[in-house]
Structure formats: C-alpha cells, structure tokens
Amino acid sequence: MQCKVGALLLAAGFSRRFGGRKLAAEMPDGRLLIEHTLANIEAALDHILIVSRPGALDDWNHGNQSLALFDGAEQGMGASLAFGVSRLPDWDGCLICLADMPFIQPRTYALLAGQLTPGNILVPLHDGRRGHPVGFGSQFFPELAKLDNEAGGRRIIEANKHALRKVTVNDPAVLQDVDTPEDLRKLHRPAS
Numbered sequence: 001m002q003c004k005v006g007a008l009l010l011a012a013g014f015s016r017r018f019g020g021r022k023l024a025a026e027m028p029d030g031r032l033l034i035e036h037t038l039a040n041i042e043a044a045l046d047h048i049l050i051v052s053r054p055g056a057l058d059d060w061n062h063g064n065q066s067l068a069l070f071d072g073a074e075q076g077m078g079a080s081l082a083f084g085v086s087r088l089p090d091w092d093g094c095l096i097c098l099a100d101m102p103f104i105q106p107r108t109y110a111l112l113a114g115q116l117t118p119g120n121i122l123v124p125l126h127d128g129r130r131g132h133p134v135g136f137g138s139q140f141f142p143e144l145a146k147l148d149n150e151a152g153g154r155r156i157i158e159a160n161k162h163a164l165r166k167v168t169v170n171d172p173a174v175l176q177d178v179d180t181p182e183d184l185r186k187l188h189r190p191a192s
Contacts, residue, residue: 006047036102131174
C-alpha cells in the first residue's frame with residue numbers, strides 16, 4: 001500500500017541575510033524563487049501545505065495550495081515547523097521542504113516520498129553530505145509539533161537514529177539554498 005506523503009513547505013523566514021523579500025526575488029526565467037520551488041514539489045507530490053507569516057506572501061498567488069499563516073515566525077524555524085505539523089491532515093509522512101531551495105529536482109522529491117513510511121526518517125545525501133528535504137513519518141509528528149527553536153528537527157533525528165535512513169541522491173540542489181543576493185546573482189550568471 002502506498003503511503004500518503006505530502007510536503008510541508010516552510011516559507012515563514014525573514015530573509016535577513018538576503019536583505020528583503022527573498023522568496024519574491026526574480027529568477028533568471030522571470031519566475032519568483034518560491035514559484036520555482038513550489039513547481040518542482042508540485043511535479044512530484046499531490047499534497048502540499050505552505051507555512052508562511054502574515055504579509056510575507058501578499059503579492060504572490062499560491063494557487064490551490066493550502067496556506068497556513070503563523071504569527072510567531074520570529075521564534076525560529078523550529079516553531080514554524082511545529083506550527084505546520086500541527087496543521088497537517090491525515091498524512092503518513094511529510095517532506096520538510098525549504099522555500100529557498102528552488103532547484104531540487106521533482107524526481108528527488110518523488111524518490112524520497114516513495115521511501116517514506118510512518119515509522120522512518122529520511123535524509124538525502126549528495127556527495128556524502130546531508131541535504132534537504134528531510135522526511136518524517138507520522139510517528140514523529142507529535143514530537144515535531146512540540147519544537148520551539150531554531151534547531152528544527154535535528155534533535156528528533158539524533159534521538160531516533162534507529163529510524164534514520166540515508167538516501168543517496170544524484171541531485172546537488174539538495175545542498176543549495178539561496179541565502180544572500182550574491183547566491184541569487186550566481187544563478188543569473190551564465191555558466192562558463
């Protein structure tokens with residue numbers, strides 16, 4: 001039986017290192033950064049919940065995806081993650097996706113979702129390095145819903161190493177996020 005796996009897309013950050021509205025930054029093809037990320041997730045998964053904060057995505061149409069607004073986003077990623085997990089429907093697992101990782105391939109999302117079960121935790125590896133998205137089975141949702149700091153799910157992963165599965169992927173984008181304007185400028189430069 002196929003597990004029902006969705007994506008929890010975290011888009012509630014303040015983009016302080018970027019200096020402004022990072023998720024609304026224009027990519028080389030004219031689409032917004034968040035549109036790139038969401039399109040790749042949508043190509044692989046049917047169920048998506050976007051967690052943002054009031055005002056962060058006002059000028060963006062999230063289409064038919066569910067959006068949950070979190071007033072406490074300044075508490076950090078762990079708190080935003082807990083808020084999102086507490087609003088998940090009856091999924092067997094979820095991939096914790098970061099909105100500022102626009103180039104993760106749909107096949108990577110599909111591969112991870114296909115291996116996620118209610119009782120495991122998945123971490124993608126590329127060149128031996130841990131990346132994103134991290135997948136959590138529903139057994140870990142109660143623990144995730146209690147997070148309240150910047151650490152995200154790291155503490156839960158460390159406490160449940162018996163459930164951890166490392167999945168090697170041929171997708172360097174699992175290690176690439178956009179944190180600064182320079183990161184974005186690199187994307188605009190032609191490859192040499």
